[in-house]
Amino acid sequence: AYGLILTHDHALDYALVSAGLAGGGFGYLGVIGSKTKRARFLSRLRDDGFSDAVLDRLTCPIGLPQLKSKAPEVIAVSVAADLLMRLEAARVTHDEGISRASL
Template sequence: MMHVVLFGAGHVGHALVKVLGTLPCVVQWVDARDELFPDEVPANVQIEATDLHDAIVDEAPAGAYFIVMTHDHSLDFALTQRIMRRDDFAYFGLIGSKTKRVKFERRLMERGVAAQRLTEITCPIGVEGIADKAPWSIGLAVAAQLLRVKEVAARVGAEASRTVCATA
């Protein structure tokens, strides 16, 4: 089951949670601004009204799906830097443009992140071909991308199992 850690309770975060609430996953929804969370959320969504972002990143299980879409570029960068310390996530998506990606990549390399690791960041996020920037469109596109990543990982895992069994 996917464990999604979603940073940001803005309009896009709300739209994404509505979709993720219908899928077989657990969602940790993180934002320091408690007043932005709705009174009710789907049963698979856990609200984390905290500014202890580093602890949330560090305590997420291996294979987590991280999504960063906060209201603050500096917070997005701090989260990106923290997530990139890990080497065990299934997905890391960062909301933003190609320009934001280039700026973040340069800053990460200046701070010692190896260039080959930068391919692990998905930015812009969402399945390709959806140009609409409305929150619900982005939410659907990101949810579809998560499902695709999960399916590809399952296929790769199944193929690896078959290879191991065939060579045993």
């Protein structure tokens, strides 16, 4: 499962991130935000007992890092492209695993 958190409220974002990390079971958990928001969230999440291994699974900011624009349409396309690239990489990895298992 891939989770994407895109609310207008930092407190709600934090609650959703915390619940998502606690529940696990996802291949990707992304939250819209800046590097500053990420740093604040990581600090709070560590205080709440989340390990670095769990926190490494959180993606913030989301999208392609090469695109620096803050325009909503650029962010939307960037996030969609990033998710498609991740899905494709997962598919290739899965297909390679099946090919190796059949040898």
